[in-house]
Amino acid sequence: MVLWALFLFGGFLFGAPDASYSHRMPTWTRMASSFTLVVAGWSWFVFSRGRQVDRYAMFIALGMTFGFLGDLFLASVLPAPNRVLTGIGAFAVGHIFYIVAISGFIRRFAFGAPLPRWGMLALWWLIGLAGWFFVVFRGQDPTIVHWVALPYALLLASTAGLGSGLAVQDRRFVALALGGALFLLSDLILAGDMFSDLYFRLIGDVVWLTYGPAQLLIVYSIGAAWSRADSGLLVTEGDDMSASSIP
Numbered sequence: 001m002v003l004w005a006l007f008l009f010g011g012f013l014f015g016a017p018d019a020s021y022s023h024r025m026p027t028w029t030r031m032a033s034s035f036t037l038v039v040a041g042w043s044w045f046v047f048s049r050g051r052q053v054d055r056y057a058m059f060i061a062l063g064m065t066f067g068f069l070g071d072l073f074l075a076s077v078l079p080a081p082n083r084v085l086t087g088i089g090a091f092a093v094g095h096i097f098y099i100v101a102i103s104g105f106i107r108r109f110a111f112g113a114p115l116p117r118w119g120m121l122a123l124w125w126l127i128g129l130a131g132w133f134f135v136v137f138r139g140q141d142p143t144i145v146h147w148v149a150l151p152y153a154l155l156l157a158s159t160a161g162l163g164s165g166l167a168v169q170d171r172r173f174v175a176l177a178l179g180g181a182l183f184l185l186s187d188l189i190l191a192g193d194m195f196s197d198l199y200f201r202l203i204g205d206v207v208w209l210t211y212g213p214a215q216l217l218i219v220y221s222i223g224a225a226w227s228r229a230d231s232g233l234l235v236t237e238g239d240d241m242s243a244s245s246i247p
Contacts, residue, residue: 001040001216007033008212012205023204027075033212034068037219041065044222052108053225059101064219066094084145084194088152091187095155098218102162102176109228116168121161124184128157131188136195149191156184163221172224179217186211 011029018024041061048057070090072078080086106112132153136146160180167177190207192198200206 001220004033004036004040004212004216007036008208012209017202021201022199023202023208025205025208027077030208030212031068031071031075031077033208034071034215037064037215038068041219041222044219048222048226051226052229053105053222056101056105056225057222059097059104060219060222063094063097063101064215066090066097067215070094085148088148092152092155095159098159098180099155099162102159102166105225106162106166111166111169113169117162117165120164120168121158124157124161124164124180125154127160128153128184131184132191135188135192135198140195146195149195153184153187156180156187159218160184163218170228172227173221175217176221176224179214179221182210182214182217186214 007029008025011025011033013024015024015026015029038061041057041064045054045057045061048054067090069078070087073080073083073090074087076083106117111117129150132150136149136153140146160177160183163173163177163180166173186207189198189203189210193203193207
């Protein structure tokens with residue numbers, strides 16, 4: 001975590017602004033900060049082996065890995081015919097892994113209360129839809145990228161919604177919910193830059209100063225999952241949703 005902070009915030013504090021003054025962080029410090037979270041995610045997984053949260057840790061680590069690939073594509077570090085669509089695709093796969101992780105955790109550890117789960121999911125879907133409409137779609141001559149951004153926004157909103165549903169039931173997951181919210185906020189700022197000519201000084205750094213902490217909070221939610229597994233209720237495998245005590 002310290003190494004991640006040195007790359008992200010050090011790049012911001014000591015980097016030189018580019019010609020458009022959109023960012024100070026060099027590409028290499030941004031990519032390095034993201035890569036440290038990949039290492040952190042897989043480290044969490046290694047130490048989760050044999051615990052009841054090993055699958056949660058594995059899917060979160062996979063999600064962060066694809067997020068890092070998305071960073072590389074958007075930064076043109078890796079070649080792609082269309083870096084935007086390829087980057088969106090990588091991030092989308094990453095969020096599918098996040099959703100699988102959170103959904104599996106909800107099923108396994110008795111967080112199935114319908115009101116917080118579906119209520120928060122519906123709320124964040126509305127936020128994602130509104131964000132897409134006002135930032136990406138309104139006033140534009142829509143292309144395929146504009147339409148692809150809609151399911152992508154709803155996917156990001158799903159991560160935030162599922163995380164918020166957990167946080168309502170267990171405050172240990174407030175950081176996870178905040179991570180999902182910051183990720184969506186970061187992407188809306190980036191979308192404004194890409195689709196709506198949104199610009200303010202250091203906009204690129206603002207994207208990373210919301211995106212980076214978002215990924216950190218999601219990855220380190222594995223620690224919250226450990227805590228819950230050690231003190232909570234375990235749902236039996238299969239369709240049996242009855243809770244049994246964990247020694």
